[in-house]
Amino acid sequence: MYKKLLLFVVPIFLGIDFPNIKPPTDEILWDKWGIPHIYASTDDNLYYMMGWAQMHNHGNLILKLYGEGRAKSSEYWSEDIGRDKLLHQLGVLNASQKAYALLPQKEKQVLISFAKGINTYAEQNPNELEEKYKVVLPVKPEDILQHTFRVFYLEFLINRNISKANKWTAGSNGWAIRGSKTTSGNSMLMANPHLNWDDFWLFFEAHLITETNDLYGTTLVGLPTIGIGFNKNLGWTHTVNTLDNVDLYELTLQNGQYQLDNEFHDFTIDSVQIIEKTGSEKKATTVLRKQSAFGMVYKEEGNKAIAIKWPNTDGKLNIIGQWLAMGESQSLEQFQEALAMNGLPLFNVIYSDKENNILYHFGGNAPKKNGDWGKWQNIVASTSSDDLWQGYYSSEEVPTYLNPESGWIQNANDPPYTSTFPAAIRPDDYPSHMAPNAMGFRPQRSALLIKDAMNLNLDQLIALKHDTKSEYFLRIKEDLRNINSMELDSLTKEALEILLSWNGAFEANSTGPVLFGMLAKELGSKGVFAEEWDLNDPLNTPRKLKDLSHVTSSLQIAAEKHQQIYGSLAVSYGDVYRLEVGNHSFAANGGAGSLGIFRTMNYSPKGNGQFFATHGETYVCATEFGKEVTAKALMSYGNATQAHSPHVGDQLELFSKKQLRKVLLQREDQLQNLEKREQLSQMQ
CATH class of the missing domain: 2.30.120.10 (Aminohydrolase, N-terminal nucleophile (Ntn) domain, beta-sheet knob region)
Structure with a gap:
């Protein structure tokens, strides 16, 4: 995921002597991809410029999100009265206000400086902002925490439980690799979060440099602290975990x-x-x-x-503080102390460092309660205090392990028990309501890609990450050969031949993916396999198609629909599925995680049988922790949303080609790729 130089977290780390880091005067070096490399002499200046930089790239979006976080969408814009009510009714806004009052001064000052940078940018650049969003100004420090609570608690947690969100999809992949599997002997990290390609789900990439630290990473737009990142000594990524805390x-x-x-x-x-x-x-x-x-x-x-x-209604848990502490960590021990804060409400943590350690941690506020996993997946009719939560499990009580004998860790939103093999932890080691016991096709594909890979360099790791084959299709391909083609009509026979000649890859020029996607839909999600998934054989189950007659009839229906829509069965995937951001449009690759595709992409219909990407691969960063950290990264949709920014969709072509950019960690590289230079004095 990244290499040695930065860290995906929040800005600055105090009290650590890095004599080789001597930032010049306070300034932002904007590179040709619209990524700010922020050099700051103080924390206040750092976060001030971080606020300025986010407004430069996402000004209208930030003001919109803060207005929504205030629960004033209806008052300002005649929109979303339902969400405004819910933020109050469920106590989300009230909890954020409590949390702000309880913030330690260090974290509070981060928000104050960030808000000041936002407001100053707005004052100096009024023509860059839409009039309707200026009603949100001035932004207050409390707005930032209200937005944080809206995103984490209402959107990530509550809405997926009450089905209010629009097809909310948990996503992300992550890998950590020990030196025993690399040519250099250095550990590596692959960050690969999957979220929607719009609105509050968007990421912002930044580089934060002070006299005491050098950080690189990404955060959700509107947040001051980096949530996925690396520094000179360590790095981590997050995936959404199977945590039931609503x-x-x-x-x-x-x-x-x-x-x-x-x-x-x-x-x-x-x-x-x-x-x-x-x-x-x-x-x-x-x-x-x-x-x-x-x-x-x-x-x-x-x-x-x-x-x-839902967790943290009293506001005592500190999201901002935990990400700050994770970023400030310069050793495994310091990082584990940061995890012990338990301030983040959810997320797996996948970690790697310069000392060749890798770590898996089932993070978040996991409540102590009675009953198994199944009990809590439905509405619990109760009048008993036995069903009340009894606090949260500590960081030492949730699934965690360090340096497994396999030398690798993966997570693709599967439960903690399947994140490496041989298994480092077992379900019986934890309460049954902690997490389910299952492993879908995407995490299986993830594990199969990495478990036997040896002598990897960073580019080879990246190539594995861009794999587009469907584990679901590969699992059933041989079974499809058992269909008696003599009993098929000509169209269905042609469809079968196309699938049997296909290698299972969702590439732009492949002719099998569109048809297989239709077949999978007709097959349905239950009762397809004769053998269900088994923890004792986790990477080979489920298997064996249960009913070939059902498969045959499903294939016939899929072929007829395909022919009716596209006029042919020989349709290239990239002609149907597109990547479109701003004025950029390219043929897509990658597909649904439910089909066991590691390069996860989800699409929405655009008419005429075509689809465009709306969710999936967002930020990708591959890092190697050598003597000097090296990293390559990509922000799929670009690092800006402002209408006239050249960085709206400017990385999409690289995405279509499955390429990453070199992360510009060195000042010399930043100057050679300089788009714009801003001194702090120009931002005040």
Whole structure:
């Protein structure tokens, strides 16, 4: 994922002497890809310029997101009154305000400086911003934390449990490799998060240099601290983990109270008024916040109510502080101390360092509760205090392991027990509600790609990362040969021949992927295989098609649909699936993770049988921790969203070619690839 020089986290690390790092005067060197290399003499200046830089590339988006985080979308823009209400009703906004009040001064100052940089940019560059978003100005430090809570708690956690999000898809791949598997003997890291290609899901890439540290990485737009990154000594990436820390309860009501054990209790109730705007008309709407021991009330009907329990409603957990500490870490021990803060609400952590350590950690606020995994996947009808959370598991109690004998760690959103083989931990070692026990085709593909790879250099690691073959197809290809082609009509027979001659790769010039995608849809997701997945044979199961007659009829339907839409079965994948950002358009490669494709891409229809990429591969960074850290990276959609920026989609061609950029860690390289230079004095 990255190499030795920077770190994907937040800006600065104090108290560490790096005499070779002597940043010049405070300034930003903008390279030709729109990536800011920020040189700062103080933390305040660093975060101030980080705020300025994000506004330069994403000004309109940032103001929009902060307005939404305030729960004022309806008041400002006549939009999303439902989300405004939910942010109040479920206590997300209130929790962020509590969290800001509890922030240590160090983290609070980060937000203050970041907000100041945002506001100064807006004052000096009013013509770069849309008028409708200026209503959000001035940005307050609290806005940044409100946005953070909206993204992490409402979007990442709550919405995927109440099905409010639009096809929310968890994603990401990550690899950590020990020196025993590399030609140089150096450890390596591959970061590969998957999120939507728009809005609050977007990443921002930056390089942060002070007298005490040199960091490189990415963060979600609107956040000051880098969340995936590396420095001269270590680095990490995140994947969304199989963590269940949002639960829905069905409560029993009587006379406005809810039952807990053998008594009825009052809700804690308060209210807030929000402005609902329709056209030019405004009206005040009252939103009730009703809190029970089981969580915040989401809806009521008759003598029942649904309550939602989610972590950190008291604001005591510190997301900003943990990422700061992770970034400031210069050793494994310091990094583990940062993990022990348990401030992040979710995410696996995959780690590698210069001392040839690799680490897996099942991060997040994992609640202690009774019952197995299955119990908590549905609404729990309860009146018993036995079903209340009993705090969170500590970082030492969740699945974690260091330097497995395999020499590698992978995670592709699978549970912790399948992240290396031979397995370093087992499900029986942990409470049954901690995580499920399963492994889909994408994590299997991930493990199969890396487990037997030896003598890797960085470019070879990157080549493995760009694999587009479908593990699902490879698993059933031989079974397809058992279909009796003599019983098929000519179109279905042609379809079978196309699939049997295909190597399973979702490349732009391949003619099998579109047809196979249709076949997989017709087959359905359940009951396809005679042998289901088995932890004792995790990389070879499920296997053996259960019902060839069902497969044959599904293939016939898929072939007919394909022919009807495209007029031929011999259609190139890249003619149907496209990469489109700004004015850039290229043939796509990669496909759905559900098909077992490591290079994960999801698409939305654009009409005429075509699709365009909307989710999947976002930021990719491959790093080698040698004497000098080296790294290559790519931001699929570019590092900017401002309409007239040349960096909207400017990396998309490299993406289509499965190429990464050299990460410009050295000042000389930055100057040779310089687009613009800004002194701090010009930003004040």
